[in-house]
Amino acid sequence: MAIAMRMVSINPAFLQEIKEDHHELRQLMHHTSAMLDRSGPEEIEYKRLVEMFSKLRDQLAMHFSLEEAYGYYEDAISIAPHLCRRAERLQGQHFELFGELCRLAEMSEQLLYHEQPKTLLGGLAGDYRRFQVRFREHESQERDLILEAMNDDIGTGD
Ligand SMILES: [Fe+2]
Numbered sequence: 001m002a003i004a005m006r007m008v009s010i011n012p013a014f015l016q017e018i019k020e021d022h023h024e025l026r027q028l029m030h031h032t033s034a035m036l037d038r039s040g041p042e043e044i045e046y047k048r049l050v051e052m053f054s055k056l057r058d059q060l061a062m063h064f065s066l067e068e069a070y071g072y073y074e075d076a077i078s079i080a081p082h083l084c085r086r087a088e089r090l091q092g093q094h095f096e097l098f099g100e101l102c103r104l105a106e107m108s109e110q111l112l113y114h115e116q117p118k119t120l121l122g123g124l125a126g127d128y129r130r131f132q133v134r135f136r137e138h139e140s141q142e143r144d145l146i147l148e149a150m151n152d153d154i155g156t157g158d
Helices: 012-021 023-038 046-071 081-113 117-156
Strands: 007-010 072-075
Touching (some): 007 117, 012 046, 046 081, 081 117
């Protein structure tokens, strides 16, 4: 009996293009971070912050959807199983990272109704910083994978 193993693989050229094109996501991340870090609690417009998190959630959903639609694919045969294992792990991180950003967006909405929003704000800023670190690590590991997949293609003459 033959068993076909489906392996997650990447299309490095498409994945790289998606990363290069997603300026809006990078800008939103930067502006959200700047708003949380530079302003004192009295200066923050909570409504604006909620809007930023909402836009960020939409942009991240689009970013991951594009990556999964065009950058990742499943194949029955793989020439580079070591790259497939990493691709599978990185693809799995999309779900975790998106879930975390949804939680932060909901937390920002609570600022509007909370009696003491300042106490929530500190927690939100800290959690957002940790989210950014994880997201950057994810992006950096995907970039490394893109380069290695491209080198593999060149090396094998495909
Ligand atoms: Fe990704």
